[in-house]
Amino acid sequence: LGMTLMATNAYLHPSILYGKWHDYKGAEMTGAPLFYEEISELGATTLDTISKEVLAVAKGIMDKTKEDLKNVEHIFDWFMRCYSAEITDKRDLRSAISTNSAYAGLKHPMKAVEGDNNRLVPDWSNRYFSEDGPYGLAVIRGIAEIAEIPTPTMDKVLMWMQSKTGKEYIKNGKFEGANVSETRAPQKYGYKNLNQMLGK
Numbered sequence: 606l607g608m609t610l611m612a613t614n615a616y617l618h619p620s621i622l623y624g625k626w627h628d629y630k631g632a633e634m635t636g637a638p639l640f641y642e643e644i645s646e647l648g649a650t651t652l653d654t655i656s657k658e659v660l661a662v663a664k665g666i667m668d669k670t671k672e673d674l675k676n677v678e679h680i681f682d683w684f685m686r687c688y689s690a691e692i693t694d695k696r697d698l699r700s701a702i703s704t705n706s707a708y709a710g711l712k713h714p715m716k717a718v719e720g721d722n723n724r725l726v727p728d729w730s731n732r733y734f735s736e737d738g739p740y741g742l743a744v745i746r747g748i749a750e751i752a753e754i755p756t757p758t759m760d761k762v763l764m765w766m767q768s769k770t771g772k773e774y775i776k777n778g779k780f781e782g783a784n785v786s787e788t789r790a791p792q793k794y795g796y797k798n799l800n801q802m803l804g805k
Contacts, residue, residue, distance in 0.1 A: 606803070607676040609748070610663055613683055615741025616655045616759070618733040621702075623762045624648020625713060626727055633724045637715040641708035649699035654758040656680040659745060665754040670799055729769040738766045739788040743774045747790025750780045751802055 621640060624647040656679050663677035678686075681698045684705070689695075693704035702708070714731030718724040742763050749756045764775050773782030774790075785792050796802040 606666070606672065606748070607663070607674045609744060610659050610674065610677045611683070612741055612745075613680055615737055615745055616659065616762075617652060617680065618737045619742050619762050619766055620652035620655055621645075621648045622713075622733060623651055623765055627765060629727060631726070633718055633726055634715070635723055635725065637712035637725060640711045640713050641705060642703050642710075644699055644702050646699065649697075649702065651758060651762060652680060653698050655756075655762065658749070658754070658756040658759050662745070662749045662752050662754045662756070665752045666748075666799065669752070670803065672803065734766055734770050738763070738770065739772070739774070739784070742766070743780075743785075743788040744790045746775070747780050747785075747788065747792050748802070751791055751796065751799060 621644050624645040625638065625643075627647070660677060660679060663674040666672055667674050681701065684692065684698070684701045685695065688701075688705050688707055691705050691707045692701050693706070694700035714728040714733060715725040716728040716730075718726055742759065746756060746759055746763055749759070760775055760778075766772075767774050767782070767784075772784040772787070774780060774785055774788060776782040780790065780792055787793075791802045799805075
């Protein structure tokens with residue numbers, strides 16, 4: 606459970622994508638934007654907030670059970686622990702991500718329009734959507750609901766992702782959409798409370 610909550614790509618990639626494309630209106634581009642180096646202020650703020658929601662989920666579970674989830678940490682601390690030597694500017698989360706040499710040159714997932722590589726639009730079928738959504742962020746959202754911890758920012762990003770992929774995980778504020786069975790969330794396996802999820 607601690608490892609699942611610290612699967613950072615589950616909220617790192619979606620937060621950056623949301624920050625870049627949340628109000629996208631269909632304009633074509635001639636080149637793919639840099640994914641990490643050009644992280645927006647909104648993307649960094651979204652990531653920070655979701656990370657705090659993940660911490661709240663871990664704390665909520667620890668408060669209600671005897672589980673030890675002290676490995677769950679804020680993503681800024683995770684960056685400092687994992688990439689300290691590669692980060693040039695450690696002032697805050699946004700600068701840490703944008704100056705991480707390990708991420709240099711990586712670009713947003715794009716696809717060509719009508720086979721013309723000079724006309725690009727976002728690729729909503731990329732693995733950041735097809736994997737980090739149902740097998741990452743949706744899993745954490747499902748855990749949060751069982752733990753009865755609200756995650757409004759996580760919900761906003763996941764609902765934006767599902768709108769781009771034609772899937773439905775959250776419906777009417779609950780994790781009971783038509784495509785929950787395609788995720789790896791605990792609800793897929795019929796778990797409805799902490800004891801069931803923890804195998805008690």
